[in-house]
Amino acid sequence: MSGTDSVIALTSPEISVKLFVTDDSVVRPLELIAVFHRWIKDDSLEDELVIDVANYEHVPQGPGIVLICDKAHYYFDVRHDRWGMRYRSRREARAVGQEAVARAFRSALHAASLLENDPALEGRYRFRTDQVEFGIYDRLRAPSTEDTLEAVRPALDATVEALYGAPAKGYALQSGPKEPFMVSIEAPGAPDVSELLGKVAATAG
Amino acid sequence: MDGGPSWQDKLKDQIPDELGREVDIFETQMELRRRGEVDERLFAETRLRRGVYGQRYDNGQRHDGTQNRPLEYRDHPTKGPETMWDAPGMVRIKIPYGAMTAEQIDVMAELSEDYSDGISHVTTRQDIQLHFVHIEDTPDMMRRLAAVGITTREACGNSVRNVTACHLAGVCKTETFDVTPYAEVLKEFLLGHPDVQDFGRKMKPAFSGCAQEACGLVNMHDIGYIAKTREVDGKVQRGFEFYVGGGLGAIPHPALLLTDFVSEEEMLPLTQAVCRVFARLGEKENRGRARIKFLVAKLGIEEFRKLVYEEREVLPHDPRWTSYIKDIADYAEVPVREPAPLETNGEHTPEFRAWYATNVRAQSQEGYAVATVKCPLGDLTADQMRDLADIARKFSGDNVRLTVEQNIVLRWVSEADLPKVHAALVAADLGAPGAETIADLTSCPGTDTCKLGIAASRGLVAELANHVGHLNGGTDPALKNLRIKASGCFNSCGQHHISDLGFYGISRKKGGRLVPHFQVVLGGKWVENGGSFGLATLAIPSKNIPTVVKRVTDRFLEEREPDETFTAFIGRLGKVEVKRFLQDLTEVPSFEEDPSYYSDWGDPRVFTMEDYGEGECAGEIVPMVEFGLQASEREVFEAQLYFDAGDMEKAKAMAYKAMLTAAQALVKTEFYDISDVPDQIVSEFKTRFHETQRFNDRFAGSKFASYLFQAHEVGGNGGRPEQARDRVQEAQLFIEAAYKCYERIGTAGAPA
Numbered sequence: 001m002s003g004t005d006s007v008i009a010l011t012s013p014e015i016s017v018k019l020f021v022t023d024d025s026v027v028r029p030l031e032l033i034a035v036f037h038r039w040i041k042d043d044s045l046e047d048e049l050v051i052d053v054a055n056y057e058h059v060p061q062g063p064g065i066v067l068i069c070d071k072a073h074y075y076f077d078v079r080h081d082r083w084g085m086r087y088r089s090r091r092e093a094r095a096v097g098q099e100a101v102a103r104a105f106r107s108a109l110h111a112a113s114l115l116e117n118d119p120a121l122e123g124r125y126r127f128r129t130d131q132v133e134f135g136i137y138d139r140l141r142a143p144s145t146e147d148t149l150e151a152v153r154p155a156l157d158a159t160v161e162a163l164y165g166a167p168a169k170g171y172a173l174q175s176g177p178k179e180p181f182m183v184s185i186e187a188p189g190a191p192d193v194s195e196l197l198g199k200v201a202a203t204a205g
Numbered sequence: 206m207d208g209g210p211s212w213q214d215k216l217k218d219q220i221p222d223e224l225g226r227e228v229d230i231f232e233t234q235m236e237l238r239r240r241g242e243v244d245e246r247l248f249a250e251t252r253l254r255r256g257v258y259g260q261r262y263d264n265g266q267r268h269d270g271t272q273n274r275p276l277e278y279r280d281h282p283t284k285g286p287e288t289m290w291d292a293p294g295m296v297r298i299k300i301p302y303g304a305m306t307a308e309q310i311d312v313m314a315e316l317s318e319d320y321s322d323g324i325s326h327v328t329t330r331q332d333i334q335l336h337f338v339h340i341e342d343t344p345d346m347m348r349r350l351a352a353v354g355i356t357t358r359e360a361c362g363n364s365v366r367n368v369t370a371c372h373l374a375g376v377c378k379t380e381t382f383d384v385t386p387y388a389e390v391l392k393e394f395l396l397g398h399p400d401v402q403d404f405g406r407k408m409k410p411a412f413s414g415c416a417q418e419a420c421g422l423v424n425m426h427d428i429g430y431i432a433k434t435r436e437v438d439g440k441v442q443r444g445f446e447f448y449v450g451g452g453l454g455a456i457p458h459p460a461l462l463l464t465d466f467v468s469e470e471e472m473l474p475l476t477q478a479v480c481r482v483f484a485r486l487g488e489k490e491n492r493g494r495a496r497i498k499f500l501v502a503k504l505g506i507e508e509f510r511k512l513v514y515e516e517r518e519v520l521p522h523d524p525r526w527t528s529y530i531k532d533i534a535d536y537a538e539v540p541v542r543e544p545a546p547l548e549t550n551g552e553h554t555p556e557f558r559a560w561y562a563t564n565v566r567a568q569s570q571e572g573y574a575v576a577t578v579k580c581p582l583g584d585l586t587a588d589q590m591r592d593l594a595d596i597a598r599k600f601s602g603d604n605v606r607l608t609v610e611q612n613i614v615l616r617w618v619s620e621a622d623l624p625k626v627h628a629a630l631v632a633a634d635l636g637a638p639g640a641e642t643i644a645d646l647t648s649c650p651g652t653d654t655c656k657l658g659i660a661a662s663r664g665l666v667a668e669l670a671n672h673v674g675h676l677n678g679g680t681d682p683a684l685k686n687l688r689i690k691a692s693g694c695f696n697s698c699g700q701h702h703i704s705d706l707g708f709y710g711i712s713r714k715k716g717g718r719l720v721p722h723f724q725v726v727l728g729g730k731w732v733e734n735g736g737s738f739g740l741a742t743l744a745i746p747s748k749n750i751p752t753v754v755k756r757v758t759d760r761f762l763e764e765r766e767p768d769e770t771f772t773a774f775i776g777r778l779g780k781v782e783v784k785r786f787l788q789d790l791t792e793v794p795s796f797e798e799d800p801s802y803y804s805d806w807g808d809p810r811v812f813t814m815e816d817y818g819e820g821e822c823a824g825e826i827v828p829m830v831e832f833g834l835q836a837s838e839r840e841v842f843e844a845q846l847y848f849d850a851g852d853m854e855k856a857k858a859m860a861y862k863a864m865l866t867a868a869q870a871l872v873k874t875e876f877y878d879i880s881d882v883p884d885q886i887v888s889e890f891k892t893r894f895h896e897t898q899r900f901n902d903r904f905a906g907s908k909f910a911s912y913l914f915q916a917h918e919v920g921g922n923g924g925r926p927e928q929a930r931d932r933v934q935e936a937q938l939f940i941e942a943a944y945k946c947y948e949r950i951g952t953a954g955a956p957a
Contacts, residue, residue, distance in 0.1 A: 008209050014319065034809040041269040049277060051262055051293065054337070054653065055807050056324060058581045058667050060634035061588065063323045068337055070278065070291060073322060079588070091339055137319055140210045178311060178591055180318055 009151045011096045012138035016180075017108040018077070018086035019127040019193070026124040027083045029057045032065040032076050035118055039067065044114055047107070048072060067111075074111050085112045085127065088137065098155040101134070102200055105159060108132075109197040116193055130190035133174065135182040144175040149183055156185060163199050164188045212345040216352040224351035227358060231255050232344040233839050239290075241282050242842075247835055249285030250827045254364055256297045256357030257343050259285065259821045260336065260654050263292035270810030284340055287819065293337040295654060296320075296346060297360040302370035302388045302412070303331035303607035307594040309353045310605065314590035320346050325590055327583040329647060329700050330409065331369045331607045332360065336654050359396060361821065363404045365480075368392040370412035371420035372606040372614050375538060376568040376575060380414025381432035382443060384421075386536040387472065388412045390529045394473050395480070399877075403484045403829045405495035409452075410476075413734050416446075422609055423734040424460050425451045425703060427497045428479060431734070435466055443533075444468040449479060449509070450501030453697035457738045458498040461506045463513065469533070471517075473526045478516035482509070521878055538617060541602040544572025545621035557627050559638040563685075565623060568616070576601075576615045576626055577640035581670065582648055582663055583611030585635075592633035600626050609700075610688075611647055612640055643687040643758075644673050647700065651693025651710060652805065656818035658693030660710025660721045664806025665750055666691050672751045684758055687771055688731045691723065701726050703735035705771045706754060711744055712814055715793040721747040721805040721812045727757065727783060728775030740775055742783045748802050749790040756787065830947055833870025834940065837863045841936045853929035858922035860929075860936035864913040867943040871900075874950065887917045900946050909935075909942035 021027060036053040039045060049070035056063045061081055067074040075086040087108035095103050112127040134156060136142035142152070149171060160168040166188035175182040217225070231251075238248040264287045265276045281290035298313070305313075313333055317325045320342040321335035328334055338346070347357055359365060368388050375383035391410060395401050401408070410428045413421025423429030430445035447467045451460025467475050479497075486504075488495040501509050553561070564577040578593065585593070597605050597615055604616040618626055630636035639645055646669055649655065651662030669689060692699035692709040701707030707726035712719050722744045729739030745753055765774050775783065793802050805812050840863035848856035865883055868890040872879045879889055894900040895910045902909055912935035924932070 011209060030807075033807065037270065037809055040267075041271065051267070051276060054322060055664075055667075056322075056584060058670070059324065059584050059586055059589075062584075062586045066322055068293070068322070070276075070293075073337075075323075079586075091341070139315060139319065140212065140215065178314075179588075 009136060009138075009142040009148055010098075010100050010155055012136050012141045013071075013089055013091055014137035015100055015104045016086055016088040016133075016135035016137060016182075017101075017104040018075075018084045018133040018135070019108050019112045019129065020082050020084040020131060020133075022126040022128045024081075024083050027078075029064050029076065029078075029083075030055075031121070032115075035115070035120055036065060036067045036074075038120075039114065045069070045074075045111070072107065074107075076115075084133075085115060086133075087111060088135075098158045101152075101155045101159045102162070104134075105132075105163065106197070106200040109193055109200055113193050113197050127193050128190060129193060129196055130187050132185045132187060133182055134185055135175075135180055137180040139180065142181045144173070144177055144179050144181045146173055148181050149173050152183075156183070159200075160185065160187060163196050164191065212348045216348055219352040220348055221351065221354075224356055225348070227356070228344050228347045228351060230836075230839060231347065233842060234835070235340065235344070237839060237842060238282055238284065242838065243835060245283050245285055245288075247827055247831055249288065249821070250362055251832075251835070252284060252340070252343075253362035253821055254359050255343070255347070256299065256360030257338075257340060258295040258297055258361050259288050259656055259818075260292070260294045261652070261656050261658065261816060261818065263288050263294060263656070264818055265289045265292065266816070268810070268813045268815040270813075273815050285821070288821075290340065293339055295650075296335045296338045296343060296357060297328070298333045298335070298350060298355060298357050299360040299367040300331050300333060300355070300607055301368050301392045302374065302385060303372055304385070305605045305607065306353070306603035307597045307605070308603075309355060310590050310594040310597065312349055312353045312355075314587040314594070316346055316349060317590070318587045323587050324584050325587070326650070327580055327585070327607050327611045327613065329583075329609050329611060329649065329698060330367050331372075331609060332367050333607070334650075336650075356396070359401075361407075363406055364408070365395045365398075365401045366407050366409045368395075368410045368412070369421070369426075369609065371414050371418070372608040373418075373420055373566070373575060373616075374412070374414050376570060376573070376616055377414055377418070377420075378567070378569045379418055380569075381434055382414065383536070384412040384414050384430065384432050386529075386533050387430070387445075387469070389536075391473065391476065394525055395476070398477070398480070400477055400480045400484060402832065404480075405487045405489040406492060406497075408480070408483065408497060412445075417733055419731045419733070419735060420609065421734050422700075422703070423448055423451070424737075425453050425457070425700070425735045426460060427452060428476060429460050429734070430467075430472070433466055442468055445472060447472075447475065450498040450506070452496050452498040453700060453702050454496065455493075455695040455697075457697070457702045458502065459737070461501060463506070463510055469530055470527050474517055474520055474523070475513065477520060477523075478513045481516050481520075482512045486512070538604050539602055540573065540604070540617035540619070541598070542600060542617075542619035542622055544570065545619050546572060547574075547620040547623055551624075553624065556631070556636070556638075557624055560627050560636060561623065563638045563642055564640040567620070570617075572620055573616075574618050574620050574623060576618050576623065576630075577608070578613040578615065578630060578635045579637045579640040579645055580612050580635075581637075582646075582666060585613075589633050589635055592629070593635065596626065596629045596633070600629075610641060610645060612645070642685050643689060644670070645688075646670055646673070647688070647690040647704070649692050649698035651691070651699075652808065652816070655693055655698075656821070657696060658710065659712055659814070659817060660693055660723060660747055661805040661807055662691040662693040662699055662708070662710055664808060665708065665723065665747060668806050669751060669754060672754060681762060683762060683765060687758070689754065695724075700735070701729070702738040703729040703731055704739070705729065705731065706757065707739050708750060710747075712812070713744055713746075713793070715802075716795055718796055718803055719812050719814060720793050720802055723747055723750050725750075725753055725787065728772045730772050737772065739772075740780055740783065742780060743787050743791055745787065745790050746793050746802050747805055752790055753787060756790075760786070830870045830874050833873060834867055834944060834947065837867035837870065837936075837940050837943070840866055841933065841940060844933045844936060848929055848933050853926035854922050856929040857916075857924065857932045860932040861916040861921035863936045864916060864939045867940045868894075868913055871943055871946060871950075874947075883917060883921075887913065894946065899950065900942060902942055902945070905942075909939050912936070912939045 411426040448460035648666035652658035690704035708723035730736035844859035
């Protein structure tokens with residue numbers, strides 16, 4: 001992938017960031033339906049036009065419970081048997097390059113923070129920050145290849161440094177050639193979600 | 206995205222010209238609507254006929270359980286009456302007779318991830334639906350589908366919908382012959398056919414290879430074909446029992462026999478004649494009575510038959526009616542593995558044995574079997590779709606079909622491979638047993654995504670799935686083959702009328718509050734192509750439906766006579782007794798006693814009907830002439846684009862074509878069979894509209910008509926390049942005049 005292509009990959013609006021829960025055993029996905037409906041009622045996601053909640057709990061390793069928004073989806077998904085909060089932007093890119101990455105981190109962290117602090121969940125949901133999954137659902141601009149990883153690495157590096165204060169320990173391409181581009185980011189630390197959220201708010205602008 | 210790669214470029218060598226052109230046209234229509242240059246009603250029907258459907262909350266309103274709140278979408282023109290442009294919608298992808306290749310399954314997985322929410326939903330009519338799709342993504346989605354030979358054309362709207370057929374066609378032991386190639390031919394013949402563009406409602410065709418099994422569900426289809434042979438002069442002749450006027454919906458009608466034998470030579474023309482009669486005489490104003498079943502009922506089958514055969518006599522000959530027959534014998538599916546028996550001496554796991562008992566059916570071809578993949582609520586993830594495609598490549602080849610029970614079958618699996626297939630399916634979370642049993646429940650989307658949904662049919666079915674495993678008869682042979690099906694409303698997309706235990710969503714009031722209910726329909730016949738409809742009994746609160754299932758099935762087990770079917774048992778019990786023994790379940794506690802009754806399954810909001818919207822199933826009634834005029838506008842728009850790009854020859858040719866299209870649209874109001882030949886269009890237009898002065902403008906007289914005649918004289922793109930600007934402007938004026946003429950003849954009561 002050329003230098004030009006690296007710009008193209010991060011012009012895609014279809015960027016995703018997933019934060020994994022620390023303990024899968026505490027997850028009771030159906031309880032999140034009520035939580036997400038309440039978020040809609042309370043306008044908890046200020047930047048989003050939230051439309052509805054979709055329930056795919058019956059599908060193994062699937063999208064789980066989805067908060068459908070106009071320009072994003074928030075999945076509490078269990079892909080590859082790992083529960084977590086996945087933010088996935090859609091439609092028009094609200095930003096490009098590093099800013100797009102930082103914005104996606106911010107949205108994922110915000111949703112994770114809401115879950116951690118939701119009174120109905122009694123503090124059972126906690127998210128790890130030492131490992132984050134970054135993805136681009138755009139096979140045209142970001143095929144699942146090492147080249148794409150190289151192309152987006154500078155933006156990922158910059159975001160990780162800004163959030164964690166140190167470079168990432170490593171990146172690993174997780175997706176097969178037919179899957180959307182997915183990278184596992186091994187972060188240099190494991191700060192609280194709230195701490196990262198504070199830092200990313202400034203970065204993402 | 207500016208400067209980025211595009212699917213249009215990437216796939217340009219893979220998309221068949223015709224399909225590519227169709228998508229380009231749709232994209233242009235979208236652009237014209239965005240500019241406000243196409244009427245919203247016309248655009249709605251246009252997108253519906255491309256499979257682009259509305260979805261719940263697309264009117265910009267949503268009830269949050271306490272109050273109705275606006276969804277503040279960006280300010281764009283609507284994409285239909287009260288349908289916000291930016292609101293996500295559903296795309297229905299027609300899969301003719303449910304047949305998919307491994308490559309198509311892979312693409313579907315990609316599309317579900319890239320444009321939807323990651324789920325491919327198998328429908329009860331062998332389609333795949335993707336939800337939460339934005340309209341701006343639909344052209345690229347269609348291109349990616351077209352590159353693997355799939356079109357969404359006429360998947361919705363008042364058109365001929367997906368042609369369905371038994372998923373076992375060609376491999377079934379009970380079939381008379383393989384109906385697959387006939388379903389394919391009918392699909393090709395009717396797609397875009399002029400005689401199916403002017404219906405008051407949709408028309409659903411279905412094929413079955415036999416009368417006794419369920420798979421084809423001919424009895425509940427608008428037009429249906431059951432394979433049949435007869436001997437003529439010592440030779441076996443293929444044909445069909447031909448049925449018309451079946452349908453579910455609020456008022457189910459069993460299909461009636463149009464003829465007990467239509468030969469393969471006559472299948473297409475007779476169908477065409479049925480379509481013409483339906484287009485001509487079917488209801489157009491009252492959409493609730495516009496399906497063909499109402500026309501057949503109104504006329505009576507004898508009169509309807511007479512009209513159809515009269516129409517058949519005057520049909521202009523079409524060589525396609527019979528040209529396909531010589532190729533029928535060549536139709537064959539190609540397995541990827543050699544036939545071999547299942548190793549019976551080997552140790553099979555209990556899981557495999559359970560799966561084998563319910564999900565595997567031996568084919569008529571020795572050594573091969575059909576393996577059914579049970580899909581809960583018809584849903585599969587993209588990862589599962591990819592896994593399925595890989596399994597198919599390895600074990601069954603491109604011989605995959607969707608079923609009307611929202612499952613998927615792998616055909617031509619070598620029996621010896623079944624343990625490996627099962628292991629691969631289990632690894633993909635697709636190896637659940639219980640296919641086509643009481644544990645294999647069906648539901649339409651209901652209130653999850655459908656604008657018409659009243660109650661949460663998917664929520665109910667998900668809940669019932671947790672219960673049927675606990676039924677005493679979960680493995681009891683008497684219960685095993687029962688079917689449970691639910692619809693979110695009376696429209697019956699979940700096919701509740703023909704299931705043993707059927708439910709459809711309604712609402713009732715208690716103490717001034719709405720309570721979600723399901724009407725209980727018992728004893729429908731699934732076999733014999735959906736042979737009879739169930740008995741509507743009582744409206745029961747949603748939260749009591751699991752108890753209904755338990756109580757009814759328990760009583761069936763206790764009181765059934767030897768070999769008595771559930772349908773017969775319910776018939777013997779009778780409506781009065783069924784009502785009596787379910788009556789107590791109709792009681793609704795007060796909100797204060799138990800508020801859970803006032804919410805639906807899987808939706809914690811207090812139940813409301815505020816989100817109930819106007820459905821798009823019926824499409825918009827748009828006369829043919831308006832489609833023609835819209836097409837002419839789109840063509841003149843394209844002519845302008847050519848002109849702007851400096852391609853004067855194409856600009857002139859397209860402008861000329863736009864005038865021809867507008868003229869043809871007008872002529873069609875009087876001469877339905879006008880051809881696409883320019884000489885004939887111009888001649889008929891001249892006779893009918895120019896010489897009669899009906900096209901004349903009040904001030905400009907025959908000036909606008911002369912633009913067409915002049916362009917026609919020079920052969921479309923003739924003339925000097927610099928005349929292109931004039932030609933495009935003349936075409937615009939001609940189309941304006943055509944619209945005015947249409948208004949005048951419409952007012953005068955001319956056929957529209």
